[in-house]
Amino acid sequence: MTEIPTTCVAAVYSEIEPEPQLKDIEKFMCDHGADPVLDVSSEDLESRVEAIIRELRRVLKDSFLEGEMEMFLNSVMSLILIVPEDKLNRPVLNFSEAIVNANLPEKYGPMKIRVLTNLIYVVPEHANTEKYRILIDLIKCARNHRCINTVSVGINQVKLWVKEWNVSIEQIQELYRNMHEAYAAIGDSCIINSINDPNVFLMDHLLLLEPVKMLEGENIHNLLKIFVFSRLQDYLEFYSKQKPFIESSGVKHERNLTKMRLLTFILIAESQKELTFDAIEKEMQISADDIESFIIEAVRTKMIRCKMDHLARKVIIDNTEQRSFTKQHWISLKEKLEAWKFNLTMINSHFHTLAN
Structure with missing residues (x-):
């Protein structure tokens, strides 16, 4: 695999001039499966960025190691953020959608989620619509790759965002429906794997x-x-x-x-x-x-x-062995431990009396 150029793996907040970074990313993508007729002739930054995003589907393959792909996507993200804010909506949402739809094995899920989490935090603060759609895409990734447990954003943060972004009732319902499906996917898998495992009996x-x-x-x-x-x-x-x-x-x-x-x-x-x-x-x-x-x-x-x-x-x-440990079992264990503690106290007291 061709080495990723240094400028291509720049941090999300890249200080590199956009033109050399654009050229490096475009060349890198063509070297890794993008359409040779990738339209990079336009002088318009937004058009060139959108051309890159359209071709991501050809590049995001499992021949990419997760770490390399994450650096590449973060570099593309840094370019997107250079687009003027009044033209940012389409490239941001297309980039997010491209990550969700990338046909990759399950193990790539946590990497996708990290990139999308970064994207939520770095798009402009007032871009509430974009942030909400990215969050939906992030949860869809967690569902598709069965990795909701790797999402670093907790439910309390989601609730704060819902309030901050002025999300509608319908959008809240969509959000929680997708969250339920993501949890169900990993819960389903967890249960099925345990039942199918011939060596697992305690569940x-x-x-x-x-x-x-x-x-x-x-x-x-x-x-x-x-x-x-x-x-x-x-x-x-x-x-x-x-x-x-x-x-x-x-x-x-x-x-x-x-x-x-x-x-x-x-x-x-x-x-x-x-x-x-x-x-x-x-x-x-x-x-x-x-x-x-x-x-x-x-x-x-x-x-x-x-x-x-x-x-x-x-x-x-x-x-x-106990098949299950219920509340009654805990109560019974507590009573046995308390009795054991009492007996030890009595024995210690008898020893103390004999010693004196």
Whole structure:
């Protein structure tokens, strides 16, 4: 790959004269896939900048390393800011749109977001319409690349901007709809990856994540709660009602059955020291011939320690992990720690009495 010229990677607030920087960027773009007939003959700065922006789609490819692309885009941004303010609207919005529409792999998302965040801060303070549209594009990037967690702008800042930019009710609705979709995209992915991972059995922490909270009430969130709290039969009832959703969501029904059988076994074992083979066969909906291999697989998860008594046809539970840690579990832990502290205090007092 051709090295990016020094003038092309200048900071957003470039002190380099626009003409040499324009020529360097134009040459660089032609070297990296821009149309050879790129119209750079105009003496009008705005026209030349717009010609550069139109050709970005040919240049923004995954052959570019993210760092190189970010420096290049910041250099283009510095040129845009030289355009007279009364002509700035179109190049700014076209540049923002070009970044959103650049067909790049998911890993380029955080880089896109950083560039667009810079753009919001450097366009003129009174350019409220432009700032709002850039913010929408930024959130769309976060949705498309599933990286809303990399956005450095918090919800409180967004609320301040909405007020400062005098955003309409319709625009606020559009903004929050896009934010919801961006959170849903990462929440969806987070849940699906965890359910599909054969080594992940504890998922209650996902319910505390903000992107996952945004999905409450939707099928994917209901499915997650089944994997956190419920039994095999609950999953089967959900599947019977939501079969199209399961088949289109990226999770696999057969793998779900395997994991839910193991999670159901662990849940039952939390409160029982012994389980008969008949109970396991009924609850896990497996044949008697499959019980031994099922128990072996359960032990392999390291979520449970148990042993089989073939003569008595039962499983003896030694220890299990908690599938979920609820408020009641925290209360119980607090009570145990307080009792432990009290006992230590009493022991210390007895030692002190004996020592004297």
